[in-house]
Amino acid sequence: MFCGDYVQGTIFPAPNFNPVMDAELLGGALQGFGCDKDLLIDILTQRCNTQRLLIAEAYLGAFGRDLVGDLKEKLSNHFKDVMVGLMYPPPSYDAHELWHAMKGAGTDENCLIDILASRTNREIFQMREAYYLQYSRDLQEDIYSETSGHFRDMLMSLVQGTREEGYADPATATQDAMVLWQACQQRTGQHKTLLQVMLCNKGCQQLGLVFQEFQNISGQDIVDAINECYEGYFRELLVAIVLCVRDKPAYFAYRLYSAIHDLGFHNKTVIRILISRSEIDLMSIRKRYKERYGKSLFHDIKNFASGHYEKALLAICAGDTDDY
Structure with a gap:
């Protein structure tokens, strides 16, 4: 599988959709001292993002209040993060996550890697626009100021959104594979730049051929070679690009497993992946x-999360329930 192949999400447009009725139900759930969290989950996880935005418009019309503002006011902790996250259009959600990954002390490099290594040219263009509209800042400038070295150079290439699309040229795959092999052998700054140019700009189909030729030339898988030759976040980004090219759902499955088991349930990562992939390939990620x-x-979420937070995560994962 390469990055353009068929995949499947878990959330779809609800049939017989009535945004006014949903808005009224949400208004009832959010008014007063209590909050019907089960109803919030039943509605917001069973509507696609476009439908949720229509509900927010109807909510404003019916109550003169901002739905996202009311969710933030009434909810708390990770459950709030899930419910509010569902209300962002996908480009705005990516922008929101990138902003929070870079603001304040320290940078969440893994968030930058997850998003920028996996998004299409179109998605990157839209997130850059959303970032500027939401924060009046340039995404590229913020990445430049918050990262460093060859890791920064790679991110700056990815955020251009200029990866080739479509046609693959088998005739040049061997030559490209030789460039990769030399980059893994010599590891100079010049060779890191060659890695950057190739992995950030070549098309997915072309890179798939290049990785196969790399195996033929070196007798080694490209991921193993990268892990041996490089280190730090630069290595993590290189590996993420390769894995996303090969099988994007498998990459996110690996990231979820790591977030759940290696990091003691890293809530931000789990929430971000489930929400951002829910209408794209979350069913494939589950498989x-x-x-x-x-x-x-499902099993691992139930083991580490609880209450309405757990219920919301499981609802986003749903689709079918064979894996319960």
């Missing part, structure tokens, strides 16, 4: 997760 790790994503 890869179970194939590779033996346990279902």
Whole structure:
């Protein structure tokens, strides 16, 4: 599988959709001292993002209040992060996550890697626009100021959104593979730049051929070679690009497993991946997760999350329930 292949999400447009009725139900759930969290989950996780935005418009019309503002006021902790996150259009959600990854002391490099290594040219263009509209700042400038070295150079290339699309040229795959092999052998600044140019700009289909030729030339998988030759976040970004080119759902399954098991349930990562992939390939991510790790994503979420937070995450993952 390469990055343009068919995949499937878990959230779809609800049939017989009535945004005014949903808005009224949400208004009832959010008014007063209590809050009907089950109703919030039932509505917001069972509508696609476009429908949620229409609900927000109807809510404003019916109550003169901002739905996102009311969710922030009435909810708390990670459950709030899930419910509010569902209300962002996808480019705005990416922009929101990138902003919070870079603001304040320290930078969440893994968030930058997850988003910029996996998005299409169109998605990157839209997130850059959303970032400027939401924060009146240039995404590229913020990445430049918050990162450094060859890691920064790679991110700056990715955020251009200029990856080739469509046609692959088998005739140049061997030549490109030789460039990769030399970059892994010599590791100079010049060779890191060659890695950057190739991995950030070549099309997915072309890179798939190049990785196959790399195996033929070196007798080694490109991921193993990168892990041996490089280190730090630069290495993590290189590996993420390769894995996303090969099988994007498998990459996110790996990231979810790591966030759940290696990091003691890293809530931000789990929430971000589930929301951002829910209408794209979350069903495929679930399948890869179970194939590779033996346990279902449902099983692991239930083991580490609880209450309405757990219920909301499971609802986003749903689609079918064979993996419960």
